[in-house]
Amino acid sequence: MRSKNENAGETRVRKYIISKRIDAVFTTLADIHFFIVRFFREVFFPPYEFKEIVRQCYEVGVKSLPLISLTGFIIGIVFTNQSRVSLAEFGATSWLPALISIAIVRALAPLVTALIAAGRVGSSIGAELGSMKVTEQIDAMEVSATNPFKFLVVTRVLATTFMTPALMMYVVFVALMGGYFNVHKNELTSFTAYFVQVFNAITFLDIFSSIIKSFVFGFTIGIVGCYKGYNSSKGTEGVGKAANSSVVTAMFLVFIEELLALQIIHAIRFA
Amino acid sequence: MKKVNPNIDKNNKVISLNGLKKSFDDFDVLRGVDLNLYQGENLVVLGRSGTGKSVLIKIISGLLKADEGVVNVLGSNMNRIAGRELDRLRLKIGFSFQNSxxxxxxxxxxxxxxxxxxxxxxxxxxxxxxxxxxxxxxxxxxxxxxxxxxxxxxxxxxxxxxxxxxxxxPEIMLYDEPTAGLDPITSIEINNLINEVQTRFNTSSIIITHDLTCARDTGDRVVMLLDGQFQREGTFEEVFNTDDERVKSFYNYNFIK
Structure with a gap:
């Protein structure tokens, strides 16, 4: 039988642990806030690391192309194939190009691009910066009078922010080509007829909102990867954790942002 | 044993630490450290792992901030400078990291x-x-x-x-465990290089180590960090000529029995 004192002691310990955890959550939120504020403070003031920005754009953009191409093309084919079944029930397979176009431009391309970038680029940024942190390379930059935040963080966040929309546009094209490949094979639709329907179905708002969304997704992936890597600790274990949590956090935030964007775009469309 | 560099200028302090204190959470790493480094001198800071030797040079280079005390490097108070002024000072300080x-x-x-x-x-x-x-x-x-x-x-x-x-x-070199993880012959080569840098580039250096061969071969002066403070100071022989068991055991177990 536990005494009253023991129960009270246990409750106090629990309360202490909970308050510590809440404290840690708010401390982390404050850290992220300062990290983002520092990014905007550093991005506008010289020196500008143009060469490193170009190198990072190449790393983020060009090196993602093979994976993005394959994924985008397969998504186009699979989505078309799966949609055909539903449309065929209403004898409306001729609407396939319009359906594919709306789905890809409005939702699939931005989301798929962001998820692939989070997986490939976010993890690599988290691991690279984490490894630089634990091997004192970031300190080495600082003591040689180079601002490591500007050289490592600003360049990478700018690269992900600007390359994600570019990759998204590329995914739109590749996925639509995948869709065309499938439609042409099954319905014998011509290239011109397919793309006339594709472009008739989408509006300026669809394209514009997807580009803006991709900028936000790209920024999120870059800032999360850099934050996790830059603040990693505990040696090699910390590097692994930084890489892993960069991907998980970035993907989670991308879905939240997609949900918010959906509400905003919906409100604008029907305003 | 290294011969003391005759070009040391005892009237010119390049680094001066007074009452330096640093804690991490509840652990007091440095508990009031006083130290001077003179122009042209190789100063070795000896101590066991985890005694705050690396923390000391990280404070000197501005990577960490001291909780209390004055850190004066080449005439600048490290607690009061930041931004470009700190960058300009850092160009005069070379930092050789433990893992390069x-x-x-x-x-x-x-x-x-x-x-x-x-x-x-x-x-x-x-x-x-x-x-x-x-x-x-x-x-x-x-x-x-x-x-x-x-x-x-x-x-x-x-x-x-x-x-x-x-x-x-740089005018000042800070070496963090320069021979850690190296075989004895490579360690001797690194020790020789540290001495060569001192004479060829006319630097003043702080060498952080727990390798007594390195301390003996590179230090013009040796200080020993124990319990967050410098307990012993002098030439290599003077430092170990003591009845203090902590110092003697460090010598016995790490160098020559």
Whole structure:
């Protein structure tokens, strides 16, 4: 039988642990806030690391192309194939190009691009910066009078922010080509007829909102990867954790942002 | 045993620490450290792992802030400077890291050029190439110029790390465990290099180590950090000529029984 004192002691310990955890959550939120504020403070003031920005754009953009191409093309084919079944029930397979176009431009391309970038680029940024942190390379930059935040963080966040929309546009094209490949094979639709329907179905708002969304997704992936890597600790274990949590956090935030964007775009469309 | 450098200028303090204190959470690492480093001197800071030796030089280089005390480096109070003023001072301080901290994604040439192209913008391509060749020759590794850090041995990485700091012609060198993880012969080579840097580049140095051979061969003066304070100071022999069991055991278990 536990005494009253023991129960009270246990409750106090629990309360202490909970308050510590809440404290840690708010401390982390404050850290992220300062990290983002520092990014905007550093991005506008010289020196500008143009060469490193170009190198990072190449790393983020060009090196993602093979994976993005394959994924985008397969998504186009699979989505078309799966949609055909539903449309065929209403004898409306001729609407396939319009359906594919709306789905890809409005939702699939931005989301798929962001998820692939989070997986490939976010993890690599988290691991690279984490490894630089634990091997004192970031300190080495600082003591040689180079601002490591500007050289490592600003360049990478700018690269992900600007390359994600570019990759998204590329995914739109590749996925639509995948869709065309499938439609042409099954319905014998011509290239011109397919793309006339594709472009008739989408509006300026669809394209514009997807580009803006991709900028936000790209920024999120870059800032999360850099934050996790830059603040990693505990040696090699910390590097692994930084890489892993960069991907998980970035993907989670991308879905939240997609949900918010959906509400905003919906409100604008029907305003 | 190293002969004391006759060119030490005892009237010129390049580093002066007074009442330096630093804690991490509840653990007091440095509990009031006083220290002077004179122009042209090699000062060895000895101590067991975890006694705050690396913390000390990180405070001197501005990587960490002291909780209390005055840190004066080349006439500047480290607690009161920041931004460009701190960067200007850092150009005069070379920091050789324990694990060399070479940039993995860059070649040796790019590693050496990195601090130069950012801080000496007036230099042209030819001058940069020339400076890179000079420091590589100084550490005896000219042939590695186009290699990646991962292709080098531990000793070579240490040398390149020292070369990268020398390229900015620092007045002060801070060595963090320069012989850690090296075989005895490579350690001797690194010790010789530290002495060569002192005479050839006229630097004043703080060498953090727990390797007594390194301390004996490189130090003009040795101080011993125990319980967050300097307990012993003098030449290598003077430091270990004591009845203090903590110092004697350090000597017995780490050097020559």
């Amino acid at each position: 901290a070479l940039y993995d994604s860059m070649t040796i040439r790019e590693n050496l050029e990195f601090p130069l192209v950012r801080n000496r913008k007036e230099l042209g391509r030819k001058e940069i190439d020339n400076l890179v060749e000079v420091v590589l020759e100084a550490v005896g590794l000219s042939q590695t110029i186009n290699q990646m850090p991962s292709e080098l041995s531990g000793g070579q990485r240490k040398r390149i790390g020292i070369a990268r700091t020398l390229i900015l012609r």
